[in-house]
Amino acid sequence: MKSILKPLLTIAAMALGMTAAATLPAYALVELNVNKGNVEPLPIAITDFQSGDALGPEISGIVSADLKRSGLFAPIDKSAFIEKISSPDATPRFDDWKVINAQALVTGSVTKEADGRIRAQYRLWDTFAGQQMSGEQFFANDANQRRVAHIIADAIYERLTGEKGYFDTRVVFIDESGAKNARKKRLAIMDQDGANVRYLSNGKSIVLTPRFSPNRQEITYMSYESGQPRVYLLQIETGQRELVGNFPGMTFAPRFSPDGQKVIMSLLRDDGNSNIFAMDLRSRSTTRLTNSTAIDTSPSYSPDGSKVVFTSDRGGRAQIYSMGADGSGQTRISFGDGVYSTPVWSPRGDLIAFTKQTGGEFQIGVMKTDGSGERILSSGFQQEGPTWAPNGRVLMFFRDSAGGPKLISVDLTGRNEQSIPTANFASDPAWSPLLE
């Protein structure tokens, strides 16, 4: 597990020299404008990476699946390919790829090094401009084969969209098994595509709402292990756990501040209501941010740390409120027809994702940070709990159907909904930040 979560020192990237003639600048290189309202997925040909065994096609298959799931790319069926790539370094016959409408082409290879590591390289070609757009090679140990594929997918995504990729990321979530009235809930972590699941708790106590620290090394979550439900910190690598604060009652709904120095959460008052507190993890000092005879919960910081959005029923039913990070200027921002909860500030800072209940449905939507411009991305009988991909373009949430919850992702257009495969039922996903 350690090598998965640490900065991956064993993966070394190197740019590959351009092999195509650099004398063809007449065409603008293919580019996907993701800021247009309606993005047509870009047709891209991803050839099997050559390796002499199953590993090459497996790596290129992961790259293809990542790009397809983003909704921005339409990998072309391999049976339509005309040219059979014999060397990933040779300039391809661009006409063969243009005729099947491949705007971009990916070739690559995976080889074993003498020291046992694998070397994976790819080249991205613009078929209409007739030139290479990028090329890199990576060295990795066996445990990081899938990770190399995600890193290559990120590189292609970034080169073609101009936005950071999000494929080399992980998701913490609650793995759920057993009957609905006796669910076993375990803390778990996996790659964003559902692979490499690892369990971080034993299932003896109910655990809920895990969230990553900004450096991806820690998780804050809620557990019933002491009897009373309380917020904990978990060091992922060491497994070391500690209670966050020493409060008399239930603590819940934790999240890190963007600088990782604080955990913001709800604390139950003796009168049965809940208020929001922030605790400084170094000094252990706590600051009360709300003081209402209402339910105030689900706080989430803005990425610059200056503001907090949260859920409150102080006006009757649950709505979304915004305030300064010191508790100042508490203002209601959701005014649509329904009940709003679980606001989560986008890592780009521009939007707030939420769960809305209206007309017997649960909807996942986004609004601007002042509450205007609400857009519903997904509707269902029972679904909730959005989390943002680190590039702020994709959300993951959980939907309860067919006996239990499963993880779903949807992009900001709302047109590209995907299931994340998990062995058991799964809920409360939280996407990791990018490792800078």
Next chain:
Amino acid sequence: MGRIAAFTTNPVMIALVAMLAITGCASKKTPNSAADLGLNGAGAATPGSAQDFTVNIGDRIFFDTDSSSIRADAQTTLSRQAQWLNQYKQYAIVIEGHADERGTREYNLALGARRAAATRDFLAARGVSASRLKTISYGKERPVAVCDDISCWSQNRRAVTTLGGAGS
């Protein structure tokens, strides 16, 4: 868990069980051992036992959607509970607050806590010592009824008074 739910949510069943309990006790001249007074048989609801509380008093009350107000029917149950608890003072009490699934997880943890607190406050106002009363919220994490419609949701919006800290 399901058995107890059935007993307490169906008045006919409660009456039937109570009758069985009485006839059971009447026909059994002398209990042979403490085991006969245990929690396993419907005929063993000895006055003052946990089963007596669950079956004859009613260990749970129900709430309206997204509400923690103690309804009139719940007030009747809680008044009975308070009387019983004031008679049998040996029990420590944990009140569990629960929510149905028609809310988000964190909000429902808060809602369950509010229901448990409202129940606690009602019992305390009826003379049950506050030092005996603890609360815990399970939000929507421990439903007793598991269908996807109103008939189940209304059973899951509940506060359960448990004795000696035993779970429901």
